[in-house]
Each structure stands twice: as structure tokens, then as C-alpha cells.
Amino acid sequence: MSKTGAIEPTAEASTPRTTLVPPPRPNASVAGSARVPSSPLDASLDAFFIPDFCAPRMVFAVVLVAELVAVTLALARPDAAFLSELARISMFLQWVGLTSAGLLCYSRRRLAALSVVKSSAAVFALMLLNTALISELALWLGTAFGAGGITSTLFPSEHWSFLLRNCGIAVIVTALLLRYFFVTHQWQKHLRAEAQSRIQALQARIRPHFLFNSMNTIAALTRSDPRRAEEAVEDLADLFRATLRDSHSPLRLKEELELSRIYQRIEALRLGSRLAVSWDVAELPMRAFVPGLTVQPLLENAIYHGIEPLENGGTVTVAGRVVDGEVEIVVSNPVAPPRAGAEERTGNRIALDNIRQRLDLAYGGRGSLTVDRQPERYTVTVRFPYAE
Amino acid sequence: MSGLPLSVLIVDDELPARERLERLVAELPGCAVAGVCSSGADALPLVGKLNPSVVLLDIRMPGMTGIEVARHLGALENPPAIVFTTAYDEYALEAFDSQAVGYLLKPVRRERLEQALKHASRLKPPQLHVLATSTAPLVTRQHVAVRVRDELKLIPVKEIRYFRADQKYVTVRHTRGEDLIDESLKQLEEEFAREFVRAHRSLLVAVAHIESLERAGEEGYALKLRGETEPLAVSRRQLAELRKRLTGR
Numbered sequence: 181m182s183k184t185g186a187i188e189p190t191a192e193a194s195t196p197r198t199t200l201v202p203p204p205r206p207n208a209s210v211a212g213s214a215r216v217p218s219s220p221l222d223a224s225l226d227a228f229f230i231p232d233f234c235a236p237r238m239v240f241a242v243v244l245v246a247e248l249v250a251v252t253l254a255l256a257r258p259d260a261a262f263l264s265e266l267a268r269i270s271m272f273l274q275w276v277g278l279t280s281a282g283l284l285c286y287s288r289r290r291l292a293a294l295s296v297v298k299s300s301a302a303v304f305a306l307m308l309l310n311t312a313l314i315s316e317l318a319l320w321l322g323t324a325f326g327a328g329g330i331t332s333t334l335f336p337s338e339h340w341s342f343l344l345r346n347c348g349i350a351v352i353v354t355a356l357l358l359r360y361f362f363v364t365h366q367w368q369k370h371l372r373a374e375a376q377s378r379i380q381a382l383q384a385r386i387r388p389h390f391l392f393n394s395m396n397t398i399a400a401l402t403r404s405d406p407r408r409a410e411e412a413v414e415d416l417a418d419l420f421r422a423t424l425r426d427s428h429s430p431l432r433l434k435e436e437l438e439l440s441r442i443y444q445r446i447e448a449l450r451l452g453s454r455l456a457v458s459w460d461v462a463e464l465p466m467r468a469f470v471p472g473l474t475v476q477p478l479l480e481n482a483i484y485h486g487i488e489p490l491e492n493g494g495t496v497t498v499a500g501r502v503v504d505g506e507v508e509i510v511v512s513n514p515v516a517p518p519r520a521g522a523e524e525r526t527g528n529r530i531a532l533d534n535i536r537q538r539l540d541l542a543y544g545g546r547g548s549l550t551v552d553r554q555p556e557r558y559t560v561t562v563r564f565p566y567a568e
Numbered sequence: 569m570s571g572l573p574l575s576v577l578i579v580d581d582e583l584p585a586r587e588r589l590e591r592l593v594a595e596l597p598g599c600a601v602a603g604v605c606s607s608g609a610d611a612l613p614l615v616g617k618l619n620p621s622v623v624l625l626d627i628r629m630p631g632m633t634g635i636e637v638a639r640h641l642g643a644l645e646n647p648p649a650i651v652f653t654t655a656y657d658e659y660a661l662e663a664f665d666s667q668a669v670g671y672l673l674k675p676v677r678r679e680r681l682e683q684a685l686k687h688a689s690r691l692k693p694p695q696l697h698v699l700a701t702s703t704a705p706l707v708t709r710q711h712v713a714v715r716v717r718d719e720l721k722l723i724p725v726k727e728i729r730y731f732r733a734d735q736k737y738v739t740v741r742h743t744r745g746e747d748l749i750d751e752s753l754k755q756l757e758e759e760f761a762r763e764f765v766r767a768h769r770s771l772l773v774a775v776a777h778i779e780s781l782e783r784a785g786e787e788g789y790a791l792k793l794r795g796e797t798e799p800l801a802v803s804r805r806q807l808a809e810l811r812k813r814l815t816g817r
Contacts, residue, residue, distance in 0.1 A: 389628075392655035392674060393582070399675035400588035450582040491581075491607060491630040516630075 228292035229365035234285040246277035276314050280307055300358050311350035315343050397450045415442045434466035440476045447483055454493025464500040468507055469567045471542040477531050478511040478560050486513025507566050512559035539564055574689050575602035577620040579611040581629040589624055596682055608632030612640055616719035620648050622688045627654040640713035640720055649688035708759055714747040729777045729793050731756050733770035765813045768803035775813050
């Protein structure tokens with residue numbers, strides 16, 4: 181368990197950070213939560229609201245929080261010497277904190293199988309038991325290593341009051357943390373679901389214009405050129421398969437570019453010599469990963485908005501290279517003269533927003549899409565980290 | 569239908585689409601392909617020359633859209649019936665639904681095509697005029713069509729200096745001369761509100777062609793247009809609006 185736990189925790193480990201620093205900007209969290217599904221190994225663990233306490237960052241957070249509480253408690257006792265009070269409380273709290281983290285780490289898998297109420301109750305029981313045990317241990321150490329002198333200030337004497345006070349604190353802190361974890365988890369789940377459904381809805385929206393025009397082309401070719409009609413059907417099938425694929429699995433750049441070329445082939449059937457695409461992608465690392473359907477929609481946009489409205493057509497250029505460890509792909513098309521119909525602009529923006537969102541989901545703010553609108557040419561540049 | 573076959577002109581910018589319609593029409597009994605062309609600009613002179621009964625007109629074409637072509641055809645004395653074809657064009661179809669304009673969805677089915685052509689062939693000229701102009705609210709034309717005998721002459725809107733209403737017709741004054749059109753000044757004003765401004769009750773002037781606004785006589789004002797020697801009188805009522813448009817351009 182600890183093994184998988186140590187590998188998967190990117191997002192969960194980032195949760196405790198928020199206990200120490202002010203809540204992160206919303207979009208930063210979106211990115212964080214979006215990266216969670218990277219481990220499909222254990223979905224139920226992923227969906228569990230209590231974070232993985234085996235993760236190094238989580239352990240560090242526990243130590244830090246325990247220390248902050250210790251400082252707070254020490255400050256709250258003006259009649260005792262601050263440093264010795266701090267030392268005493270720190271030692272006790274670190275013991276409680278780390279053993280609790282250890283317990284949660286080992287029991288997480290079992291807890292994850294329970295309902296929220298049951299697992300919360302179990303966590304309460306565990307924490308109380310642990311606090312009581314550590315308190316008893318402290319008491320025992322206090323008596324075993326002699327009372328009086330310096331040690332008398334370091335170790336407590338009133339047995340029951342000590343035990344009860346500690347359990348009280350444990351209950352309050354556990355309740356607060358459980359509530360915190362639960363709310364954070366719900367929020368992230370909500371954001372994730374929302375982003376996902378939006379992506380799926382947008383992906384489903386392959387441009388109907390393209391679909392029906394392609395169908396029409398194929399209908400025409402079945403008689404005049406059955407062979408090409410057959411190829412067009414195959415191409416269309418490939419393209420739709422890609423559109424319907426799971427949005428999470430990234431593609432190799434090679435596959436994405438292949439899809440774009442398939443798309444170009446279909447469009448060329450109906451646009452003929454009006455459509456020219458100049459590919460300058462030899463420098464691109466074909467093994468690099470890219471979120472599916474990044475380049476193809478850009479090409480589609482370029483053709484729909486740039487080439488189709490031009491009577492004599494034009495050339496779309498697709499150029500790619502690697503800059504500073506980032507893959508950069510630039511798609512540009514000639515600008516068609518403005519036409520009555522503002523609705524086309526909106527369509528374009530939706531497509532671009534869709535790509536932007538997918539880059540965000542995949543790279544958490546490290547991918548970018550920029551648009552350069554010149555009077556003569558319209559250029560879209562996509563950049564994202566190079567990963568193989 | 570009588571003995572004469574129904575002549576059909578096909579207009580579509582995509583070759584496969586043209587080929588398919590051509591084949592379908594040719595296979596229909598009582599129908600014949602009069603001509604095929606790939607743009608709105610080519611279609612207008614062809615209609616004059618071939619005088620087809622029906623034009624199968626693609627909506628989404630580069631240059632001049634099918635809707636604009638239809639409007640220009642409406643200026644003909646005997647306009648052909650128009651059947652729009654479109655692969656997917658929600659916005660256009662919505663507007664046509666209430667009208668009697670025929671439209672076909674691509675890929676076009678043989679039976680539907682046959683029905684549409686039959687229906688179109690039964691329409692009478694007055695109905696055809698209504699059909700062609702029913703698209704008016706849908707489009708701001710880039711040209712204004714002038715009927716010269718049986719042919720259509722297109723005047724780019726950019727070249728038009730002003731429209732002047734006479735008793736029955738509207739005179740279009742443009743960089744290459746003058747023509748008469750059969751449209752109302754009011755509709756022209758609505759359609760070209762962006763480029764034109766009223767100077768007085770019967771005069772609509774292109775803002776881009778105005779050189780200056782000058783005093784004329786005691787209290788009046790007049791507009792000077794580039795390339796025009798004669799100044800155009802401005803009514804007092806339009807003066808404020810005119811000034812606003814001139815400073816805002």
C-alpha cells in the first residue's frame with residue numbers, strides 16, 4: 181500500500197499545503213485536482229477523502245502543523261518558561277502527530293472501503309486511542325524517570341486531568357481536520373467532474389458542417405470514384421474513433437499529426453486545389469505526448485475560417501519545433517475578408533477554449549495557447565511541456 | 569409538367585457536391601441540367617444567359633453566399649425558382665422554415681430533390697419574387713444588382729456614392745455611372761445602416777464617399793462627395809445625425 185501511495189499522491193500531497201498556507205488560487209487547484217487520475221490503479225483509494233499520510237509531503241505537513249500547535253499552546257501559557265514549555269509540548273505533539281499519521285497511513289486502504297460516516301468514526305476512534313496511549317506513555321515515562329527537579333516540569337503529574345484534556349484536544353483537532361479534508365475533497369471532485377463533462381460535451385461536438393459535407397462528398401464519390409470513397413470512409417472512421425476516445429489518455433505526437441493529415445485528406449476531397457497545407461514538422465519529437473485532438477482542431481479551424489471563405493483558397497501552414505524543453509506548434513491561415521455572420525467568430529472561440537482547457541487539464545497551467553491576429557494572417561501557437 | 573424538361577442550374581463551390589447533384593438531376597425524368605457553376609458571381613450572368621427554371625443554390629460559398637445570390641436573382645423580371653442546398657446551416661434553415669423557400673439538406677435524397685424541383689416548377693413569378701426577397705433580413709449584400717435587359721449587373725456597395733429615390737425607382741449613383749433599381753429607400757437604409765446615412769427624405773449617402781459638409785445659401789447645408797461636382801442638399805432634420813456620423817467615422 182505504501183508503495184502505491186508514494187507514487188500516486190501528487191494531488192493529495194498538495195492538499196495539506198493548504199493547511200499551512202492560504203488557500204490556493206482556484207485555477208491552481210483545478211490543475212492539481214486534474215492531475216489526480218494519473219493513477220488508475222486504485223480508483224476507490226483515489227476517491228477517498230482522507231489524504232494519504234504515507235506521502236513525504238504529508239508527513240512533513242503533519243510535523244509542521246504539530247509544531248505550530250505546540251507553539252500556540254506554549255504561547256498560551258504565560259506563567260511557564262516558554263522554551264521548556266515548548267520543548268515539552270512539542271515532543272508530546274510530535275509523538276501524537278507522527279504516530280497518528282502512521283496509523284492513518286496503514287489503515288487508509290481499509291478505511292477507504294467504508295462509508296464516509298463509518299470511516300470518520302473509525303478515524304475518531306483511532307485518534308482518541310492513539311492520543312490516550314501516547315498520554316499514558318508520557319505519564320509512565322514521567323514516573324519512570326523520576327519526579328522532581330527539571331523533569332517534573334517536563335512531565336505531567338495529574339493523571340486523569342492530563343488524559344482527558346488531551347483526548348478533548350484530539351477530538352476537536354480530528355473533527356476540524358476531517359471536516360477540512362472532506363470539504364476540500366468534495367470541492368476538488370466537483371471541479372474535476374465539471375471540467376470532465378465540459379470536455380466531453382465539447383469533444384462530442386465535432387463540427388456538423390464537416391460531418392455532413394464529408395458525407396455528401398462520399399455520396400458523390402461512391403459512383404464516380406468508389407476507391408476514393410472507400411478511403412474517405414476509412415479516414416472518417418479513424419477520425420471519429422479519435423474523437424470518441426477517452427479524453428484522458430494522451431496521444432503520441434506522431435498519432436496526432438497523422439489524424440490531422442487524415443482530416444486534411446478528407447477536406448481536400450471537397451476543397452480540391454483550394455486547400456494547400458504546408459507541413460514543417462520534421463523537427464518535432466514524434467514520441468512526445470500530446471493531449472488528444474490538439475493539432476487537428478487547429479487545422480480544422482484554419483480551414484473552416486481561413487480557406488473555405490476564400491474563392492481561390494490558400495495555404496495553411498503547420499510548423500513545429502522544440503524550444504526550451506517545450507513543444508511548440510504553430511498553425512496559421514490567411515484571413516478571409518469579413519462576412520456578415522458574427523456567429524462564426526464565436527464558433528472559433530469555443531474551439532480554441534476547448535483546446536486551452538485540455539492543455540490546462542493535461543499540464544496544469546504549463547501549457548499555453550496564444551492567438552496572433554494580423555490583417556493578413558491568423559496564427560495560433562500552442563506550447564506544452566515535452567514529455568515522452 | 570409539359571413536354572419541355574425542367575431546366576436546372578447547379579451552383580456549388582465544391583466539386584463532388586456539383587457532380588452528385590448533376591448526376592441526380594440528369595437521372596430525374598423531366599429534368600435537365602442547364603448549367604453548372606462554382607460561385608455566386610458566375611451564377612448571376614449564367615441565369616441571364618440560360619434562363620433556367622430552377623437554381624439549386626448552395627448557401628455557404630466563398631465570395632457571395634447563396635443567400636445573397638438569391639436576393640440578386642429576385643431583381644430579375646422572371647426570376648428562377650430557388651432551392652437552397654446546405655450541408656448544415658442551422659441559422660439559415662431557421663429563417664426559411666416559415667417561408668416557402670425550398671431547401672435541401674446534403675447529401676440530398678433523390679426523392680426530396682424530385683419533390684423540391686416539382687414544387688418549384690409550379691411557382692408563379694409573383695411568388696418567386698416574394699421568395700427571393702424573403703431572404704432580405706438575412707443578409708447585408710456586398711453588391712446591388714441592376715437589371716439590364718435580362719441580365720444582372722452587380723455594383724459593389726463600396727462603389728456606391730448615393731441612392732436617390734424618385735417617384736417609382738431608386739437611382740444608384742456609383743463610381744462608374746448611374747443605374748435604376750427597383751427597391752425601396754427605406755429597406756436600403758435598414759440594410760446598409762452601417763455604411764450609409766440619410767441626407768434628406770429621398771437621399772441616402774455613403775459615409776465613406778463624403779468629402780465635406782459645407783454651408784450653402786442662407787441657412788442650408790450641402791454635402792460634397794469625392795468625384796462628384798454637384799453638391800447634395802442636406803435637410804435640417806438630418807443635420808445632427810449626419811454630423812455625428814461624420815465625426816465618428
